[in-house]
Amino acid sequence: MFKLAHNGNVLLDVNKHPPPSATFVIEAIEMSKFCDCKIDYDAINAFFKDKSTEPVLIVATKYDAKLEVVISDDKMMATGELTVAQGGDLLSLDDAKKQLVKAGIVRGYKQAYLEQLLQKQFTAKAGEVVQGILAQGRLPSDGLATKLVTKVRTLKDHLKTPKLKEDGSVDMRDFGKMASVEPGAVLIRQQPATPGKEGFTVLGDILPAKPGDNKQLVAGEGTEISKLNPLELVSTISGVPIEITNGMRVDDIFTIPDVNVKSGHIDFEGSVIVTRNIEPGMKVTAKGDITIFGTVESGELTAGGNITVKQGVIGHQKSDDKSLSCKLICEGDIHVSHSQYCYLEAANIFIERQTSHCIMKARHALKVGQPDLPKGKIFGGEILDATTLIAGEIGNESGAKMVINLASSGGDITAETDECFKELAKTEQQLDSLQPALEKADLLKDPERKNELISKIGATQLHLCQQAEQYERQLSSLENNLHELLTNTHLIVNTVLHSGVEIHIFDKVLKTNRNYPPCTIKLMNNKVEVEFKTS
Template sequence: MFKLAHNGNILLDVSKHAPPSAAFVIEALEMSTFCDCKIDHEAINNFFKNKNTESVLVVATKYDAAIKIEISDDKMLAIGELTLAQGGKQLSLDDAKKHLVKAGIVRGYKQVFLEQLLEKQAELSPGTIVKGTLAKGRLPSDGLATKLVTVVETLKDRLNAPKLKEDGSVDMRDFGKLASVEPGTVLIRQHPATPGKEGFTVVGDILTAKPGENKQLVAGEGTEISKLNPMELVSTIAGVPVEINNGMRVDDIFTISDVNVKSGHIDFEGSVIVTRNIDPGMKINAKGDITILGTVESGELTAGGNITVKQGVIGHQKLEDKSLSCKLVCAGDVHVSHSQYCYIEAANIFIDRQTSHCVMKAKKLLQVGQTDLPKGKIFGGEILDATTLIAGEIGNESGAKMAINLAASGAEITADTDNCFKDLANTDQQLDTLQAALEKADLVKDIDKKNQLIAKIGATQLHYCQQAEQLEKRLSSLDHELHDLLSDANLAVNTVLHSGVEIHIFNKVLKTIRNYPPCNVKLLNNKVEIEFKTH
């Protein structure tokens, strides 16, 4: 009844005996060997509607399975769209692989993906369209940064762990034996940075991985890179290990119970530990760290490293010149419990509880209160400089005046910028003068003399061109430095900002005339603005 043509069409001869109805033809097709072919319902229905006189009717078409491969815009995914056979041949694994090659898929292909898609030919109805992932790209994995693993206990670790007494309480004055090392002790082991793992797209493009940041192990005083293993830092002297940026140093330690008239002032090349107190008028100068387990009263401490006072620092205002009798200055960080009438200068200043009537200068952070959510109090006195100031309560209820200066170091940056512009103008003037001299030299008739002059002027021009280039780089660097400083400048208040506080950020000022709830004070649109915190 039905015949298969070369082009895949299924034909019905209607020249002698026309079938009674469309339903009859469709039912007959469904019972024939061509039941899986795509029935042409439109052609069959048109034949019966229009009383066609054609002798042969195309009632269905035989289709082989076909696959179309789409590659995502980012080339990280190849999706196969398989149209199942309708009376025709199923798609073989080998033929499907040829389609993948033709589509340009070269990486990320897994045969199991293709097999899972082709298995649908046995499970779903003829003509069904099914999709499946055939290949996946791989994103690059960035390398790991150099890891520096400390293998000894440092002075800082020891001071954070006071000794436990027999009754279970903690003795805040007794920190036990100092953490000390012998010559040759391994201090830090370095795990080198890894290069990362490159990625790829399904079409074979290489996605470069970012290598891990490479940190150089720094050998501070009293240490060296091991001659046996360049990945280890070892001590060269007996002493106490102290962490520095990307490394460690080993300090000689001078330990004393009290610094008073009896002991005299302390001036030491290493670090100093005072197990009790500093008496009024006494001074300590140390190239390393200074650690006081008791209090400092009207004393002066100067350190090349950090200053830590486990109790308070207390001074008074001198009658003769209004200066403060207590002074802490260091290149590293200052950590104190509380402070009063004291001048403090450091990279970062950390005060656990409160500070009153102090004059403080921090290069970066000034924090009053515990680390998680600082809620310490600060009132009276003056902040000379800091980039970020975090506290709970600033000022007091009486509205007594106090001044806070943030990003004050911006004035130094602008002064440097002005000097750079002056130097650049002078350099440009020199270059103009040299250009005029070069044009004059070109008129000299004596060839040897002329060439000699041009060479000399050219060498001087090169010097000033290089100088101009360095000045322009310096100007760009200063501009970025000032931008970053002003962007980071922030006064964070976690409880209340009282009235009577004068807040300077760089060259702008805001005076508080009422109390404010938790807020941030920043420089926005060239104005000092208050942003309230939302919870």
């Protein structure tokens, strides 16, 4: 009934197939294979209205899909307007690309954009115009300025951030750990200025970017530019980092006039010098030494090195738990002028004049008085541990009780010895239990299985024997350590030892019930003995 001409027109031979009405023709087209073609309603209606005598009527036209590329005024976007085919061919990907080239699109194009647009041909109605992005330009991104990223907490940061308590309130004395660093620590890492990223239009025009401002990293005293990475500033000494313009310096010793509410607690990786005093309730913690030129009153000092207080350390006994308000603890030695109501713990404790009502623990020596001939006074309080105790006067005239514990660390040695004996006994028991297993394995008839079991048991026996030998060596070492400790432990009194003093050397005790003149007290023949000095 209908015929397609070469020019895409759909023809109806009205002489051969005279249609009864326009409606009939339209319905016939819609039911034919030319249903997707563009129906020429005007021509059909005119044919019946004007009683045309033309033998052939053009009832529809076939159109292929077509793409029009539209470029925005600023040339930053290209969109496609795709007219869906009407009875004609779909637009292929290759033909669509040709349209983009023809439009001059050279940058910002993504094939995915085009594929998404062409996909709409399968869902849109014939002749419908659908749109989609085909290419997008890019605006220029200006470069970033040099950024100096601080990798450590500086003194300035420290003083800005008081520590939060568990209840959410702020402790204005405690600013947390003092900003401090070790040699080689990265202080600042430089992020270089960037040149920026140029932009472009979809037609390929370049949009230049502005480069970021550049800064040079400045190495202050105690720092250097890293030899491994020129973008890093590193510390050359232990100390506190201080900000300077475009860089940092490191002070190896932190010096402060007073430690008080205004300064906050001090927590520093290096050494600390306080040129005046430490006020009540304040704390100083240092990985190195702590040196105080004034006094410490009810403060707490903790050092990885030595603690030196040129004047006195004074505390009091707290009313709630009877503990002492002043504490000095260090890995090295403590040197103070005098002490009262303090807890002192160190490798060695040296007190120039006297100590009263203090609790002291020394891993080695405790001396009260001048170095050549210590004649300082110890009265009240308790000595928890020491190997050597030298003083002028111990106790007081009233005969009030005072306890001195020497070689207390021997208790730790004996506890370790007991544990070692237990482990040795357990190992020997395991060795004994392997013998029946070895005998049982020897009775197996399967040679391969027999050899396998004997080999495993033998390996276990060897391991346990080596373990037993290790425990025996450890026991021998502990025994020697205890013997050396007890042999070297002694107390020297250069003036007077008062009554009421209870002296413990390891597990032996001597209680003085009278005053003793200058003497030496040590452990002999498993007893605490007193040797008097001869003039």
